[in-house]
Amino acid sequence: MTRLFVAEKPSLGRAIAAALPRPHKNGQGYIECGNGDVVTWCIGHLLEQVEPDVYDPRYKKWDLADLPIIPDAWQLRPRKSAAKQLAVVKKLLKSSKHIINAGDPDREGQLLVDEVFDYCKVSKTKKEAAQRLLISDLNLSAVKRSLSSMRSNREFVPLSVSALARSRADWLYGMNMSRAYTLLGKKAGYNGVLSVGRVQTPVLGLVVRRDMEIERFVSRDYFTLHALIPYQEHSQVYDIRAKWVPSEACAKWQDEDGRVLHRALVENVANRIKGQSATVVKSEQKKTKQAPPLPYSLSALQIDASKRFGMSAQQVLDLCQSLYEKYKVITYPRSDCRYLPKEHFKEASSVCTAILANSSDHKIAVENANLSLRSKAWNDAKVDAHHAIIPTPKKVSNLPVQEAKVYQLIATQYLMQFYPSAEYAESKLEFDIQGGKFVASGRQLILPGWKALFPARQGTNSSDKKEDQAPLVPALQQGQALVCREGEINQKQTEPPKHFTEATLLQAMTGIGRFVQDNSLKKILRETDGIGTEATRAGILDTLFKRSLLMRNGKSVLSTPAGRGLVEALPDLSTYPDLTAHWEKQLQDMAEKKQAYLPFISQLQQQLTQLMDTAKAGPIPESLRSLPEVKKPAFKKRRPSKKRSYSKGGAK
Numbered sequence: 001m002t003r004l005f006v007a008e009k010p011s012l013g014r015a016i017a018a019a020l021p022r023p024h025k026n027g028q029g030y031i032e033c034g035n036g037d038v039v040t041w042c043i044g045h046l047l048e049q050v051e052p053d054v055y056d057p058r059y060k061k062w063d064l065a066d067l068p069i070i071p072d073a074w075q076l077r078p079r080k081s082a083a084k085q086l087a088v089v090k091k092l093l094k095s096s097k098h099i100i101n102a103g104d105p106d107r108e109g110q111l112l113v114d115e116v117f118d119y120c121k122v123s124k125t126k127k128e129a130a131q132r133l134l135i136s137d138l139n140l141s142a143v144k145r146s147l148s149s150m151r152s153n154r155e156f157v158p159l160s161v162s163a164l165a166r167s168r169a170d171w172l173y174g175m176n177m178s179r180a181y182t183l184l185g186k187k188a189g190y191n192g193v194l195s196v197g198r199v200q201t202p203v204l205g206l207v208v209r210r211d212m213e214i215e216r217f218v219s220r221d222y223f224t225l226h227a228l229i230p231y232q233e234h235s236q237v238y239d240i241r242a243k244w245v246p247s248e249a250c251a252k253w254q255d256e257d258g259r260v261l262h263r264a265l266v267e268n269v270a271n272r273i274k275g276q277s278a279t280v281v282k283s284e285q286k287k288t289k290q291a292p293p294l295p296y297s298l299s300a301l302q303i304d305a306s307k308r309f310g311m312s313a314q315q316v317l318d319l320c321q322s323l324y325e326k327y328k329v330i331t332y333p334r335s336d337c338r339y340l341p342k343e344h345f346k347e348a349s350s351v352c353t354a355i356l357a358n359s360s361d362h363k364i365a366v367e368n369a370n371l372s373l374r375s376k377a378w379n380d381a382k383v384d385a386h387h388a389i390i391p392t393p394k395k396v397s398n399l400p401v402q403e404a405k406v407y408q409l410i411a412t413q414y415l416m417q418f419y420p421s422a423e424y425a426e427s428k429l430e431f432d433i434q435g436g437k438f439v440a441s442g443r444q445l446i447l448p449g450w451k452a453l454f455p456a457r458q459g460t461n462s463s464d465k466k467e468d469q470a471p472l473v474p475a476l477q478q479g480q481a482l483v484c485r486e487g488e489i490n491q492k493q494t495e496p497p498k499h500f501t502e503a504t505l506l507q508a509m510t511g512i513g514r515f516v517q518d519n520s521l522k523k524i525l526r527e528t529d530g531i532g533t534e535a536t537r538a539g540i541l542d543t544l545f546k547r548s549l550l551m552r553n554g555k556s557v558l559s560t561p562a563g564r565g566l567v568e569a570l571p572d573l574s575t576y577p578d579l580t581a582h583w584e585k586q587l588q589d590m591a592e593k594k595q596a597y598l599p600f601i602s603q604l605q606q607q608l609t610q611l612m613d614t615a616k617a618g619p620i621p622e623s624l625r626s627l628p629e630v631k632k633p634a635f636k637k638r639r640p641s642k643k644r645s646y647s648k649g650g651a652k
Contacts, residue, residue: 002036004096013041019143029088047076102133105385111163136332162590188624205575208567217496222259242438270487282430292416292450294338295388298534306503313538334535339382350393357395369418419450427473442473499556569621
């Protein structure tokens, strides 16, 4: 055997083998190629974390006194459904001279194969010489390119360390916290399992707090005032609408958002400005450009597909996997990157030809694309193991309806990179009327650029549409005086925040800095990708729905009584995203060699000890006493998926 490729899954293994010399000989769980190379594969994770009772039989019975459970030496075991394939891989590893990690191009994919090398006791010499094959496109030409540019697997050790830290942290936190609060719930008379996870519970907390804020909301009247200032331009006469900006002296009549709550104050100002001189004190005119949005990461695609088609995050991920593995018309979908390597630019013509063949709706868009334009998406410095999700040069006759919808979004976002920026004319006027400040601003789309691609697509964002059509404020000179005809008063009502939808919940998970309590973390969190990963966010939401902690009501995502009771019972540390997002930062730092594994795990163990001590010492939370009865088992042990759940408490 010359080389052994260990792919993440059979479909990837077959794609690698197709790019290697023939003839091929199919074995049980592997393919032998004409040059002596062998390709084998995992089936997702071949290994899984053991249950607590493997470390000590007494842990089979759940007992608060035993918590926290912290293994001295971590153990993995073969998954029952994968034991046969693991035996195949182990035998091949033993007889191979050179090994290649061909896991998916992300942290989990790196660990998935590396842990098999370790479990099968591959020699240190062989591991140090191992190579890394990064494939994000399963089409033959792309796989051949990847085969010609393999790197040392040692370069990616930090990715494995980060993924390993994530998996162990999930096991420790999820298992210990879930046991503790399930046992507290049992003492309070609740017979269901209350699962807690480092990501799922802060997400649940976001929804619970939003629901409670809406329930407590009391609407109030507030008032706005616009000065209507007639202006003649050529033969057209129209009103410039300048909004009153209250001075600091008005603060006591305003709410925390600056809205005026007293009508008498607004009426007084309206009476004062009627028929008075309106002098321009500031005049600004400028042209601005809006670059096309970058190609999709998985979260960005899930958000748009939810808004456009009402698809769930899990549904979008499943459809993407089908487009990637079965039809091979898109690149690797579990990506958190929105940039492309420069070498992909030369494929633009063949990709556009494929888009035209796969989606007749894109005919005009492809014809009008300027393939000499290079948007900021092509940036090698921002691409590592994987890049943005884009179409491949693969042509297919007919995509199923749902897959076609997702493909069209991805294709549209890619084509936008070959259209110019949208251009706007912006104007702003500040008037002084009887000592009061009034501001008029306008923004008008003068060159659609990428926005002209598909006007219907922009219909998903009504605020954009309003801005694009807003009338332009005239370019007046500073010092120019007009006359305010009258003041226009509008009475409005404050509105409660909106319930989360799956799209806005995904946005919240990726922009989690807005929801942290600790202001010192906000700056740090702007640099991270939020909580959870591109590959796990859909599964986390799916888990919360399946465990009846969240429920859907139309497009709205609401907390259930069980979800609310659990959040109210838990300490803030568990239900706010501060701690979890801080972990994400450390895990990312591990992947970039900025953070060590041991300090992270040690700190977590200390925090868990404190949390368990609090759970043991405190009274049973009152919110657990009122949870609804569970008529059937609330939680069924599930087979771990690739992005696995460790323990009955759930990983994330």
